[in-house]
Each structure stands twice: as C-alpha cells, then as structure tokens.
Amino acid sequence: MADHRPVDSVDPNNLPEYGLLAQYEDVTSLKQACEQVRDAGYSKWDAHSPFPVHGIDAAIGIRPTRLPLLIFGAGATGTTVAVLMQWWMNAFDYPFLISGKPLWSLPANIPVAFELTVLFAALTGIFATLGRNLLPRHHHPLFNNERFARATDDKFFIAIEAKDGRYDATRTRELLESTGAVAVDSVPDDSKINASLPKPLVYFIVASFLAGFVPLGIAARAWFTKSAEPRIHLNPNMDFQQKFKTQSPNPLFADGRSMRPDIDGTVAEGWLRQDDAYYRGLDADANWLVGFPQQVEVSQGTMARGQERFDIYCSPCHGTAGYGDGPVARRAAELKQAKWVTPSSLHQDYLRTQPEGKLFNTISHGIRNMPGYGHAIPESDRWAIVMYIRALQRSQLATTSDVPDSERAKLR
Amino acid sequence: MSSAVASHEIDNTRDDPTRRAQLILGGQDFHTVTEMVAGIPEQERINRNWWFAFTLAVSLAGMFGLNIAYLFWEGTGIWGNNNPVGWGWPIVNFVFWVGIGHAGTLISAILFLLRQQWRTSINRFAEAMTIFAVVCALVFPGIHIGRPWLPYWMFPLPNQMSMWPNFRSPLLWDVFAVGTYGTVSALFWYYGLIPDLATIRDRAKTKIRKFAYGVFSLGWTGSARHWHRYERTYLILAALCTPLVLSVHSVVSFDFATAQLPGWHTTIFPPYFVAGAIFSGFAMVVTLAVPARAFFGLQNLITLRHLENMNKIILATGMMVGYAYSMEFFIAWYGANEYEGFTFFNRAFGPYAWAYWIMVSCNVISPQLFWFKKIRTTPWMMVIVCIFVNIGMWFERFVITVTSLHRDFLPSSWGYFSPTIFDIMLFVGSFGLFFTLFLLFLRWLPVVAIAEVKAGMPAAHGHHEEHGHEAEGAATHG
Numbered sequence: 001m002a003d004h005r006p007v008d009s010v011d012p013n014n015l016p017e018y019g020l021l022a023q024y025e026d027v028t029s030l031k032q033a034c035e036q037v038r039d040a041g042y043s044k045w046d047a048h049s050p051f052p053v054h055g056i057d058a059a060i061g062i063r064p065t066r067l068p069l070l071i072f073g074a075g076a077t078g079t080t081v082a083v084l085m086q087w088w089m090n091a092f093d094y095p096f097l098i099s100g101k102p103l104w105s106l107p108a109n110i111p112v113a114f115e116l117t118v119l120f121a122a123l124t125g126i127f128a129t130l131g132r133n134l135l136p137r138h139h140h141p142l143f144n145n146e147r148f149a150r151a152t153d154d155k156f157f158i159a160i161e162a163k164d165g166r167y168d169a170t171r172t173r174e175l176l177e178s179t180g181a182v183a184v185d186s187v188p189d190d191s192k193i194n195a196s197l198p199k200p201l202v203y204f205i206v207a208s209f210l211a212g213f214v215p216l217g218i219a220a221r222a223w224f225t226k227s228a229e230p231r232i233h234l235n236p237n238m239d240f241q242q243k244f245k246t247q248s249p250n251p252l253f254a255d256g257r258s259m260r261p262d263i264d265g266t267v268a269e270g271w272l273r274q275d276d277a278y279y280r281g282l283d284a285d286a287n288w289l290v291g292f293p294q295q296v297e298v299s300q301g302t303m304a305r306g307q308e309r310f311d312i313y314c315s316p317c318h319g320t321a322g323y324g325d326g327p328v329a330r331r332a333a334e335l336k337q338a339k340w341v342t343p344s345s346l347h348q349d350y351l352r353t354q355p356e357g358k359l360f361n362t363i364s365h366g367i368r369n370m371p372g373y374g375h376a377i378p379e380s381d382r383w384a385i386v387m388y389i390r391a392l393q394r395s396q397l398a399t400t401s402d403v404p405d406s407e408r409a410k411l412r
Numbered sequence: 413m414s415s416a417v418a419s420h421e422i423d424n425t426r427d428d429p430t431r432r433a434q435l436i437l438g439g440q441d442f443h444t445v446t447e448m449v450a451g452i453p454e455q456e457r458i459n460r461n462w463w464f465a466f467t468l469a470v471s472l473a474g475m476f477g478l479n480i481a482y483l484f485w486e487g488t489g490i491w492g493n494n495n496p497v498g499w500g501w502p503i504v505n506f507v508f509w510v511g512i513g514h515a516g517t518l519i520s521a522i523l524f525l526l527r528q529q530w531r532t533s534i535n536r537f538a539e540a541m542t543i544f545a546v547v548c549a550l551v552f553p554g555i556h557i558g559r560p561w562l563p564y565w566m567f568p569l570p571n572q573m574s575m576w577p578n579f580r581s582p583l584l585w586d587v588f589a590v591g592t593y594g595t596v597s598a599l600f601w602y603y604g605l606i607p608d609l610a611t612i613r614d615r616a617k618t619k620i621r622k623f624a625y626g627v628f629s630l631g632w633t634g635s636a637r638h639w640h641r642y643e644r645t646y647l648i649l650a651a652l653c654t655p656l657v658l659s660v661h662s663v664v665s666f667d668f669a670t671a672q673l674p675g676w677h678t679t680i681f682p683p684y685f686v687a688g689a690i691f692s693g694f695a696m697v698v699t700l701a702v703p704a705r706a707f708f709g710l711q712n713l714i715t716l717r718h719l720e721n722m723n724k725i726i727l728a729t730g731m732m733v734g735y736a737y738s739m740e741f742f743i744a745w746y747g748a749n750e751y752e753g754f755t756f757f758n759r760a761f762g763p764y765a766w767a768y769w770i771m772v773s774c775n776v777i778s779p780q781l782f783w784f785k786k787i788r789t790t791p792w793m794m795v796i797v798c799i800f801v802n803i804g805m806w807f808e809r810f811v812i813t814v815t816s817l818h819r820d821f822l823p824s825s826w827g828y829f830s831p832t833i834f835d836i837m838l839f840v841g842s843f844g845l846f847f848t849l850f851l852l853f854l855r856w857l858p859v860v861a862i863a864e865v866k867a868g869m870p871a872a873h874g875h876h877e878e879h880g881h882e883a884e885g886a887a888t889h890g
Binding site for chain 1: 441442443446484485486487558559561568570572574575576577578579580582584585588589591592595596599600603607610611613614615626627630631632633634635636637638639640641642643644645648649652653655656659663666748749750751822823862863864866867871872873874
C-alpha cells in the first residue's frame with residue numbers, strides 16, 4: 001500500500017512502490033490483457049499506447065466521457081454572450097442609428113454569434129480535456145521505467161497502481177504475467193521527492209502571473225482618473241496633410257474655393273442626348289410628346305419587342321393584361337402588406353388619355369412606389385413598351401366596329 | 413531518397429478495385445514511422461540547403477519588419493493606394509494569405525469528418541501552413557489601419573470615446589472571424605502535436621531537448637483514458653472547425669459583398685471565395701509538400717497518391733472557381749444593371765484586361781492539365797501547375813479589388829492603380845515571414861502526425877505485420 005510518511009523521511013534508495021508495469025508487443029495482446037485485468041476487478045489501472053487503440057475503451061471498461069455536454073454548454077454560452085453583447089453595445093449602451101434601421105436586428109448579429117460559439121466551445125473542449133486528463137504535469141512515476149519510453153513509439157503497456165484495493169505485489173504480478181506480457185516491472189513511486197516543481201520555476205511562474213496584471217492596472221487607473229494632458233498621439237504627421245480640404249480656402253483660385261464647381265455646360269461622355277423627344281418624351285414646347293418620336297418605327301416588330309419587354313419588366317406587378325394584378329401584387333394582397341402601394345391598372349381613364357411622352361417618362365423615372373427602369377431598359381425598348389401599352393389599352397376598350405368585317409361574323 | 417523503397421508496392425496511384433490502395437509505402441511498422449518523422453528534428457546538423465533557405469527567408473522577414481517600421485513612421489501614403497483605389501495590395505495580400513490557410517483546416521477537419529484516412533500523412537503539414545498563413549494575413553489589416561497605435565478600437569473594449577464598435581460592419585465580423593480562426597487553428601494544431609511531442613521527448617538524448625519537448629508535451633503518457641477524451645474532443649473540434657472554415661472566407665467575402673459597389677455587390681461571393689480559398693490552399697500545400705518530402709525523405713509517408721488526391725481537389729475547386737467567374741458575367745448581363753455590366757466588361761477588356769486574363773489562364777485553364785494522370789503524378793509538373801494557381805489566385809483578389817474601384821461613377825475620378833516599391837517589398841517580405849516560420853517548423857517539430865499515421869496502419873487493428881517487429885520485440889524481452 002502507499003506510504004504516507006512525511007516528505008522529509010522518504011529515502012531515495014528505498015522508495016514506496018507505484019505499481020506494476022507490463023509490456024505487450026501488439027494491439028491484440030494488449031486488448032486481451034486489458035479484458036483480463038478488468039475482469040479481475042481492478043480499478044486504479046491504465047493502458048498506455050502510442051496511438052488510440054480501437055476497442056480499448058470496452059476492454060478497459062472506460063465509460064463515455066461527458067465532455068461533449070460541457071462543450072455544448074460552452075458553445076451555448078458563447079452564442080448568448082455574443083447576442084447580449086451586441087444588443088447591449090449597439091442598441092442599449094450606445095445606440096447606433098444607421099439608415100433608420102432597427103437598433104437591434106438578429107441577422108446582423110449572426111456572424112459574431114457564430115464565431116463566439118465556436119471560440120467558446122473549442123477553448124473549453126481543449127482546456128477541459130487537458131484538465132480532466134490532469135495535464136499538464138511535469139512528472140509521472142512511470143517515466144522512471146526505461147521501457148516506458150517506447151509507450152510513445154511502438155510498445156503497449158498496462159500499469160496497475162499499488163493504491164488499488166485489490167493490489168498484491170505477488171498476485172498482481174502473476175496475473176500480468178499470465179496475460180502474455182513480455183516483461184513485468186515494479187515501478188518505484190518517486191513523486192514525493194520529484195513531483196514538486198523546481199523553486200526558481202515556481203518563482204518565475206508567480207512573477208509572470210503577477211506581471212500580467214500590470215498593464216491591466218495601468219489601463220484601469222487611466223479609466224478612473226482625470227488628466228489634463230492631451231491623449232497620447234504617437235505620430236502627428238497625418239494631422240497636417242499637404243492638401244486642400246473640401247471647405248478650406250484656396251488662394252490658387254479667384255473665388256478662393258477649394259472645391260471647384262462644374263464648368264458650365266459640362267456633359268459626361270456619351271450623355272449629351274440632345275433629342276428631347278426621344279430621350280425625355282418632350283415636344284418642342286416642353287410639353288409631353290403625343291405620338292412617337294421619329295426614330296421609333298411603328299411596326300409589328302416593335303410591338304412584339306414591346307410585348308416581350310413588358311412581360312419581363314412590367315407584368316410582375318401590373319399583370320400581363322395590365323390590370324395591376326401581377327403575381328407580386330397578388331402576393332402582397334394575400335399577405336395583407338400594410339405599406340404596399342397597389343400597382344395601377346393601365347386601363348383607367350387618365351392613363352388611357354395620357355400622352356405617350358408622359359408614359360415614357362414614368363417608365364424611365366418611376367412614379368409613387370414604382371422605381372425607375374431607365375437604368376435597365378434602353379430608350380428604344382421603353383418606347384416599344386409604350387407602344388404595347390397603347391395596344392393593351394385599346395384591346396380592353398374595343399367595340400364591334402374595331403373587328404375586321406371578315407372576323408365579325410364569328411362573334412356571338 | 414529513403415532506403416525502404418524496395419517494397420512490394422512502389423506505386424500506389426494505380427487503382428485496383430479488388431484492394432485498397434496502401435496509405436503509406438515501404439512496408440513500415442510503428443517504429444520505422446517514428447524513426448522517419450522523429451528523425452528529422454533529431455538530426456544533429458541539418459543540411460546546407462535548409463540553412464540557405466532559412467537565411468533567405470529571415471532576410472526577407474527582416475525586410476518586412478523594416479518596411480512596417482517605415483510605414484508606421486511615414487503613414488499609409490507610401491503605398492500606391494489613393495482615390496479612387498483606396499483598397500490596394502494590403503487587402504489583396506490579406507485575402508490571399510487567409511485563403512491559403514483554408515486547406516489546412518479543410519484537411520484536418522472536413523476530411524477527418526469524412527473519414528478520409530489519407531489526410532493523416534499531410535494534416536500536420538497543412539495545419540502548420542494554415543497558422544503561418546493566418547499570421548501573415550493578420551499583419552496586413554493590422555498595419556493598414558492608419559493609426560497603428562489604436563488597434564484596440566477594433567475590439568469591443570471600453571475606450572476614451574465611450575463608443576462601441578459597429579456590429580453591423582463586416583469589417584468587425586472579420587476581426588471576430590479571423591481572430592477565432594487563428595486561435596482555434598493554432599490550438600487544434602497544438603492539441604494534435606501533444607502525443608507526437610511526447611514521442612520526441614521520450615527519445616531525447618540531451619537535457620535541453622528533454623526539457624523543451626517535455627514542457628510542450630505536457631506530460632503525455634499515452635494513457636487509454638486520456639486517449640478516450642482526446643479523441644472525443646478531437647472529433648468535436650473537427651465538427652466545429654468545419655463550419656468555421658466555411659464561415660471565415662464567407663465573412664471575408666462580406667467585406668466586399670455588402671458594399672454597394674458594382675463588381676463587389678454579389679451574393680455569389682461567399683461560396684465563390686470559399687472554393688477559391690480551398691483551391692489556393694491546396695495548391696500551396698502541394699507546392700510546399702513536394703520539395704519537403706524530397707528533402708527529408710518522406711516519400712513513403714507522403715506518397716504520390718496523397719499528392720494525386722490533392723491535385724484532384726485542385727482540379728475540382730478550380731472548375732468551381734471557373735464557374736463562379738462565368739456566373740458573375742451572366743448575372744451582370746441578366747441583372748440588366750448598366751453599371752454592373754460596365755464593370756464586368758471593363759474587367760475583361762478594359763485597362764486591367766491583362767490581370768483578368770492572367771487570372772483566367774492560371775485559375776481556370778492551368779488546373780485542367782490535371783486531367784492527365786501523368787501531370788497529376790509527376791512531382792515537378794504538379795508544382796509548376798500549383799505555382800500558376802497561386803499566382804492566379806493572387807491576381808483574382810487583385811482583379812476583384814482594383815478593377816471594381818478604379819472606375820468610379822464619375823469619369824473625372826477614374827484612375828489607374830500602380831503599386832509602389834513599398835507595396836512590393838511588403839508582399840515579398842510576407843513570404844519571408846511565412847517561410848521563416850515554416851522552415852523552423854520543418855526543423856524542430858514532427859512534420860507528419862505520427863500517432864495518427866500509426867492508428868491508420870493495418871497493425872493498429874490487430875492485423876499482423878510481416879516485418880522486423882517480432883525480432884525486435886524479442887530482443888527487448890531477452
């Protein structure tokens with residue numbers, strides 16, 4: 001049994017016994033031996049191998065570790081801390097109002113919440129595993145055995161501690177020898193004389209631990225005291241930049257302004273667009289153009305193009321027949337969207353009589369809730385759409401006299 | 413060259429459906445694996461090539477440090493960054509290095525979850541590359557902040573303005589993502605190193621070695637109870653790192669994608685960046701692994717089949733990247749936004765067309781060579797392809813950053829970015845830092861995960877091996 005004499009009286013030449021160490025040559029004999037030791041009822045013993053041996057847990061009787069639960073808990077803590085931190089910092093302690101968005105919205109918190117979940121879980125996993133394995137330790141009685149150096153190379157070992165209730169130097173040795181061990185050694189327990197850390201190392205560790213608080217202390221002192229000194233600014237060269245800032249005077253120009261206004265009549269490259277009728281839907285008197293500009297050919301081809309573009313760009317809201325009942329509008333109605341502005345039906349009187357130029361302008365720049373499509377649909381296509389809208393409007397207001405004579409007979 | 417080449421299996425790249433290809437070659441037993449890997453840090457004197465490479469790397473790293481010192485003194489004006497290209501090489505280098513890192517985590521985590529046993533020969537190597545690449549990456553945003561004495565403004569720490577960081581900003585997400593990634597990767601790597609450091613500790617002859625490897629192996633004894641918890645946690649870490657690695661480059665891509673700038677504002681960026689990161693990372697692993705295995709005689713552990721597998725991944729991810737390039741153009745046309753359309757047309761045919769076509773040739777065309785088995789399994793050929801891939805991936809980030817910025821909405825502010833000598837020295841210097849760390853790793857640490865390779869050998873599952881093991885055991889016993 002283990003010796004409980006005080007430290008001073010341990011004689012290095014007559015150490016108490018740590019236990020017995022048996023060596024095995026391969027995985028199969030190790031596992032068989034483990035089963036025998038397990039069945040003999042020992043509890044303070046362990047197997048040592050250079051790599052994790054498949055099936056050894058059952059052979060020793062190791063119960064599944066509960067570390068995964070701890071790691072899960074740490075991950076959940078990480079998520080909670082991240083979400084609360086973001087709420088507190090951006091919505092509560094110092095509200096960040098950005099573009100009128102809600103102060104706190106979960107989607108923006110997802111990346112940080114995810115990262116902290118992983119960070120907390122991983123740190124806990126690694127440190128809890130080391131802690132449960134009672135590592136790091138700088139000393140182990142087994143290291144005194146020369147054979148044991150190969151436990152991390154190519155040999156396999158079982159160590160039974162003398163502390164075990166069933167331990168008996170002779171019978172335990174017999175048991176291990178009967179399991180096919182190639183060698184069984186008694187290992188002395190020198191932990192009483194070798195287990196404490198060297199004194200200088202202890203001082204060093206304590207000193208570094210205390211030194212770690214110094215920067216924190218300085219920061220805390222700065223936080224809680226007032227100072228008339230300007231704050232530390234290591235490199236001031238960016239404060240004095242050799243350039244004229246937007247609102248600063250500039251002696252180089254007669255008007256003394258740094259920001260130069262546009263030169264009169266400046267037009268961006270390719271943006272002259274002098275033809276008011278074609279580009280803006282205006283006639284010579286700056287009224288809405290009635291009819292189509294001369295560049296637009298009123299033909300079956302243009303009409304077909306207009307229909308195709310209308311179906312792509314307009315029908316999602318206005319519907320293919322133009323009654324303002326496209327799939328988007330119907331979906332919004334279904335969801336009872338409070339802020340939804342219903343798309344106009346194109347078959348209202350004021351739209352039937354609106355000049356073509358005005359329709360063109362609406363497509364280009366939008367109206368009410370409708371965005372402008374000028375950036376996406378070229379002018380020629382916008383005019384084609386206007387043409388198709390005219391045809392649509394006509395079709396919904398048709399009388400029998402609009403039907404050609406040859407077809408009229410087929411009507412009911 | 414290793415002495416154990418006279419084996420019954422020399423070529424394991426041949427696919428024979430009736431039997432599994434061997435993971436490692438040369439009829440190894442547990443002890444020869446230990447000898448091969450632990451033998452590298454145990455060499456009394458290392459060969460002259462290592463010293464030559466190390467001297468070069470340290471010199472470049474020194475240049476890197478001097479450049480950073482000058483940058484802090486003079487300010488970011490020493491770079492080519494200016495309106496309209498406010499983001500130049502520093503962000504390009506940051507994304508380049510972070511991307512390189514991804515292969516390590518992919519190999520250590522995703523391939524682990526998928527039970528790809530071939531990873532064991534290369535994971536240590538690739539994880540080390542990850543950490544050193546992340547170190548290089550973190551330098552760039554750190555020195556890009558203009559006032560480098562105020563980096564703590566990036567963290568949620570109380571400061572004299574009583575303000576907190578804006579958690580809606582992807583640049584802040586970056587701080588959390590890359591910080592977490594660096595921390596977790598380094599810990600995961602060290603965690604895997606513990607049993608192997610114990611192996612070297614137990615073989616150490618000198619006092620200094622015993623102490624150094626003893627401290628870092630934390631007193632590992634290979635206990636079955638320890639292995640049990642170790643393996644369980646390793647599995648969970650792998651499961652945590654898998655979404656982590658995907659999140660990191662997604663968040664990096666948000667730096668661009670959430671900006672409303674044509675050329676950046678696209679939803680395809682997260683998957684496209686992740687695929688590109690894996691692509692460039694694997695190319696870097698191959699580029700480093702081929703010379704290292706020849707140098708240290710590890711051909712039987714890092715076999716041609718390992719390299720071939722990586723080349724196949726490079727081929728697959730290269731095509732994903734190519735798909736993303738074409739999809740960007742499709743969306744630019746289909747989205748019918750004239751600014752978006754102009755940006756992409758300008759990318760391929762404007763003043764930076766040269767950069768765009770370097771990118772396409774290196775990233776899309778060059779990996780197609782890996783359809784040929786000859787190229788996939790010839791070390792020097794694959795290194796050439798992989799170097800092209802790395803060049804191409806640097807240009808990808810350059811193209812995304814610079815071509816999107818150099819044409820502003822107002823033609824009067826259009827510009828053309830040219831790097832300064834300091835941009836170039838910082839980029840070259842970052843390679844110096846990377847290789848310094850990497851060469852030290854090769855010299856002092858086990859470059860292959862010894863315990864993991866052993867656990868994957870047939871003898872670890874009770875299948876009897878036919879080599880020297882028996883005789884040796886008997887000798888110990890007698």
